[in-house]
Amino acid sequence: MKNGTAKVAHVLRQETGGRIPVTILTGFLGAGKTTMLNRLVTRPDMAGVAVFINELGDIGIDHHLVERIDDALVILDSGCLCCTVQGDLIAALMRLHQQMARREIAPVQRVVIETTGLADPSPVVRALMEDRQVSARFRCDGVLTVVDATRIRDQLARHREAMAQISMADRLLLSKCDQAGRVEQDAVIRTLNELNPTAAHVMLDHGACDPKDLFSGGLYAEEDAPLSLDDWLGPALSITGNGQIGGSHSAPLGGDQGHIGLHSGQVRSFVVSFEKAPGWRGLAVGLGEILSDYAGKLLRVKGLVALPGLDVPMALQCVEDVAYAPVKLNAWPRTGPLADGVGRLVFIGEGLTQEDERIIRERLAQLPGDREALRRSAATPGLPTRNWLLERAPFTPHESLTSEAFLIQPRFLREAGHNG
Incomplete structure (x- = not known):
């Protein structure tokens, strides 16, 4: 367990003065993003990670709440921060940076941004790349897409957003695999490889996964460690x-x-x-x-x-x-x-x-x-x-x-x- 924690600490470690890595979490409606986040924010190795979500009520944080910084930001007993984002993402990122600069909160090592189920992740990527103030302080570390193994093929046939979310992912997180038979799982994996042959696959265990399997999977992971x-x-x-x-x-x-x-x-x-x-x-x-x-x-x-x-x-x-x-x-x-x-x-x-x-x-x-x-x-x-x-x-x-x-x-x- 100690070795595993050390590996996560290595993945999350950021040199002083470096840009803060931002991971974009997306996935179609009902894919299991909230379940995964509920499991993720309780982990002690998520200390120093800020999670931007759409509604605090979506995440089961009531019994984890330690301190409320303002109307939008709370700190959990794991040391993970949860922040509601409604509207201007750029303003939310800059506000987070200012709170760190004023030492109102401890230094943040990573940001995770959850998009809505019908969102195309490209505008978030664009904001991280093209806004000068944001890009000087934050870097896009990668796009994670949660995929419902029981429903994704039907969703792909009906909704372009599902296809865009998968095509832009650096890593695909497969949920509900226990509810899909082997034949269906194989068909889903073939479809995912057709849509995005560059993305690694991570199998979720009832929404749970190790942070080291999620982060530092994008192009700018080179700032943390040599790119795989x-x-x-x-x-x-x-x-x-x-x-x-x-x-x-x-x-x-x-x-x-x-x-x-x-x-x-x-x-x-x-x-x-x-x-x-x-x-x-x-x-x-x-x-x-x-x-x-x-x-x-x-x-x-x-x-x-x-x-x-x-x-x-x-x-x-x-x-x-x-x-x-x-x-x-x-x-x-x-x-x-x-x-x-x-x-x-x-x-x-x-x-x-x-x-x-x-x-x-x-x-x-x-x-x-x-x-x-x-x-x-x-x-x-x-x-x-x-x-x-x-x-x-x-x-x-x-x-x-x-x-x-x-x-x-x-x-x-x-x-x-x-x-x-």
């Missing part, structure tokens, strides 16, 4: 050419294989691999234009890329038309599909056709050079990946301007980099 790429990308990197989850690599860039989809064809997933490292500015602008052009269709893009002049990979993630800030990892994996150092991006979209996939692959195979990318970015103020161009990355070397001793940058590139 096997967990973050899941089985998506072993999609075979016939569209099944298996052991072979994804289809190469420009190919027409590697996709999987539901029988309805509503959700389509495919993997794009880069046999040659793309230029950073060309990739940033090219992918940003794809996100804009396919807004409303692309649900998620995530993966690793190799860049010219860098020995380490860059981890990328986009939710709808929001591009997360890229993360430069320490090294490529030594084992698994990514050990070959080939960059791969997983695309998950709603309503994407085979022709859409072909066009996306073709555009990624014909990315602009640095000069053209900078020109196009200047002409597109609302480019979703504009923040990527602020990353320090080498300009793409030109074969005629390299030698064993020097890398010579043309004047227009030096000036563009200096001004940018």
